[in-house]
Amino acid sequence: MKLYSYFRSSASYRVRIALQLKGLPCEVVPVHLLKDGGEQFAADYLQLNPDALVPSLVLDDGLALTQSLAIIEYLEEVHPSPALLPENPLDRAWLRSLALSVACDIHPLNNLRVLRYLVQEMELSEEAKNRWYRHWCERGLASLEKILGSDARVGKFCYGDAPGLADCFLIPQIANAQRMQCDLSGMPTLMRINAACMELRAFIDASPAQQPDAE
């Protein structure tokens, strides 16, 4: 398998964690989102991913899968062990809702193309753009803190004492928040889970700093 990835892309980072947790060998192919007007717009890449987004997972037979959650659900179905989702449908729904809180309510607002559009087309200042970024990131993570800080299913990780689907989404979002200097005070549960994950080889090896295209 090949994962088309950008080191700082949190959506790529989610899939890198899932691959590492499952111990699946995968070649990482860097797609530089900033260089030469963006390698994601190259004709070859658009064949794989018409949305010009990373990540894309290309299987050994050449078939390309897109969208980080769809890719991770596929990996879970085809390589079920170790499991990233529990068996109980209610708990599966809860973990998916945590992942989707990141994937739908935080990250899309802070995506590179959106930030660019705010500055270039909506003519917002850099300061206003950064305020926008922090607003959605802090607000979304505060909701997750409220949920995770009060649910008995939370253990060392988002669900019990083994890392799973929600951790794959939470940790890259916290990395983004830290890079953008968001205010994460008042989020002790998220910080505790983040620290527990970042002790694991899978999360370390998947992190932006460990990627071949890291700057």
Place this chain on the structure above:
Amino acid sequence: MKLYSYFRSSASYRVRIALQLKGLPCEVVPVHLLKDGGEQFAADYLQLNPDALVPSLVLDDGLALTQSLAIIEYLEEVHPSPALLPENPLDRAWLRSLALSVACDIHPLNNLRVLRYLVQEMELSEEAKNRWYRHWCERGLASLEKILGSDARVGKFCYGDAPGLADCFLIPQIANAQRMQCDLSGMPTLMRINAACMELRAFIDASPAQQPDAE
């Protein structure tokens, strides 16, 4: 079951379609997002959904599920027939990626709270806000047209000749696009699938105009 829903919310509309396709009885409880500063911010509702978003599905034992895709995946697991996802993991991944293109790449940018923030906090004009809306909606739907217009798996609906997961996401997004007068010319595949869905009782009954809170 009770579905907390707003008639115009496309995320609520997705779940309403899935419930109808599966023939599951469910009471719709309106949450008016605009009235009295927003009923989604009422203390009772925040207990169900700390993000102050619709929809929330409350099960008969009182447990609340959030995030439209997580809710629909739950319904699929607990009430598997008629299926909204095929059995083949590759095709499941493809349908999920279509759903996520709507749920992550289009809808979050055009959500009520985001449009409000653009006007109230970023001080954009109504005209700029509408331009923003149409940009993301047209761009995202154009990608879907490119994908659906050239994939052999597409039939009368997004996947073959029975409605499924991707249709639950596509049709509400098209309804939003039409309401906001987006340019949908050049999207014949999407328009054809939309017309096929809107002939079905499930999609008609789930549509905004048929809701108890429709205005």
